Amino acid sequence: MLPSSTVENYLKAIYLGQSALVGGMRLVPMGQVAAALRVTPGTATTMVKALAESGLAEYEPYSGVRLSAAGEKLAGLVLRRHRLVELFLVQVMGMKWDEVHDEAEQLEHVVSERLIERIDDMLGRPTHDPHGDPIPDPEGAIAHRHLDNLLTCPLNTPLRVTRIADQDPAFLRFIENNDLKPGQPLEVEARDQAADAVVVRGRERRVTIGARAASKLLVEHDAT
């Protein structure tokens, strides 16, 4: 049986929830799953129980949910389709990086494996989508690596933007207008918690952003 788009959206939400778990947490809280899918907790619980019955997830009442190996693989393949479609829409179709996420949300459920392998081949087997998100391999596996964000990175150290952890079009335009897209070099000059301000120096300019925005900009040490 091919998973429906609803099943795929649950798998993806739980998968993304798992990768954001902190402090040794093992299960994604059900409230978080329901919020990510914009459904009531009751609806989410019914669906997650069905996933557990099909062997795609482990559900622990009152604690939360986590995907089985089979569930993780399916979720990885949905993300693979999503991210390859986004890159295709930007590189081949000439769309802007702030308008492709919503298209990919639809197309991720309908593009065939054959088409996605052609796209992967045509784009030269890319490793990252336009937002810097890693593209899972044909088995649905992702190489996980820890990235600092602009709240946790060292000060006055050459860094490079690696990933933008927010798909909101307005936020993406803000990032682009301030030369903070993946690949751009930058340094954090100062952080002021009281003022909720992070002072960032890019190649051309200095910009002050708030903590929420700073937490969405993932960076790595600039080796060049």
Ligand SMILES: [Zn+2]
């Ligand atoms: Zn996207």
